[in-house]
Amino acid sequence: MAGELLTTVVHDDRDVFTVRQIGREVAEAVGLDDLDRIRVGTALSEVGRELVAGSRDAHIAFRVESAVLIVEITYTAGRQSIPPAGVMLASRLMDDVRHDTGVRTITMTKRIANGRAPGDEVLGELRARMTDSAPTGVLDELRQQNRELAAALDDAQAQRERLLQLNAELEETNAGVLALYNQLSEELEETNRGVVALYAELDEKSAQLREASEARNRFWATISHELRTPLNSVIGLVRLLLGPGGDSLTEEQQLQIELIGSSAQTLLALVSELLDMAKAESGRITPTWSQVDLTDMAERLRMTLRPTSGADTVRLVVDVSGGPRVLVTDEVLLTRILRNLLSNALKFTEAGEVSMSARLDGDDIVFVVADTGIGIPREYQQRVFEEFYQVPGTAALNGRGTGLGLPYARRLTEALGGTLHLSSTPGSGTSVTVRLPLVSDAPGDGIPGTSAGTSGPGEPDTPGEG
Structure with missing residues (x-):
């Protein structure tokens, strides 16, 4: 939208005051704020003053185009060039000032803040009012300028007070941020000290655990040296007393000596299994690989354990026909794994069946060892693999149990590169699954003496009991 508001001329100083007044009123009519009105009026008076000082006449036109107030000043030739001071000051007050000396035209523009030009009706009223307005006197214009100056000073004072208030708020905010930063720094430093202390405590605990592990290994080594020899001596003496070359014994004496031998065998087996547990934990059990007749090994287990199975109430079933005839493994370790699992199953089964397949x-x-015994509650099915742990309420069935059977069997299974898992339902029985990788040929002779126990694969060692 475009519209010419009005035109006026400047011949002398009085006209300069008039055009200043007209500039303010035009700016007000198109919607400029108070400060922009003063800027437009001041820019016109400065340029008009320079033109009049050079004995020039000027024609000034006001118009609106695309929400922009345009002031176009056309002047006549003068005796000397126009000083640049007025135009430079006007360029600081207006959005754009262009001086074309070739056609003797100065064009000044100011954007209307609301972005909308006044309508035709408003422009008509403005033209009529500007045409009918009387010229402004010097004193009246001076009074108006003083009022504008006072308003500008008041505004500057208000802005200065607002700036001081903002500075005070900023300083307060900075003080709060600094205090928060200091607090966070102290908390972080305290946390770091706590972390360092925790690491130190963990290092200390680790050292204590290493010392405890070394002490336990030394203890088991002492047991091996101090207990195996006298226990083997006791077992040998029992055999001499019960052998054909010994003195004749009463039935009661023979029973007592057999009990002594059985207790010594049990203690010797427990010591051996404790040592094997220590070796397995430290990774020092090395299987002695060999070809094993699976059927013969299973039959030996069945014959060894059958007397303890309770022939009248518990049936022991061994069926390995689903496996290979010959298996490459460590026969001693595998025998001890299966013997422990079968012994546990028989011990906790009062009636029914214990099977190995x-x-x-x-x-x-x-290999699967299953029974129809009392079963294990779900909350204890992982704890039974802890050393010396016994399920509460089974003390009457445990007899001489130590809580080492299942942990011992799992350790030996892992030494053979396999896994051992247990599933159980209270009142229905327990099933233990041993999964071992097949070995196509014996990897080597192994390290003699590192397999479990002192007895051979066919000797009826008393198993560790869980």
């Missing part, structure tokens, strides 16, 4: 599953051989 073998089958091939891909590249693995799977």
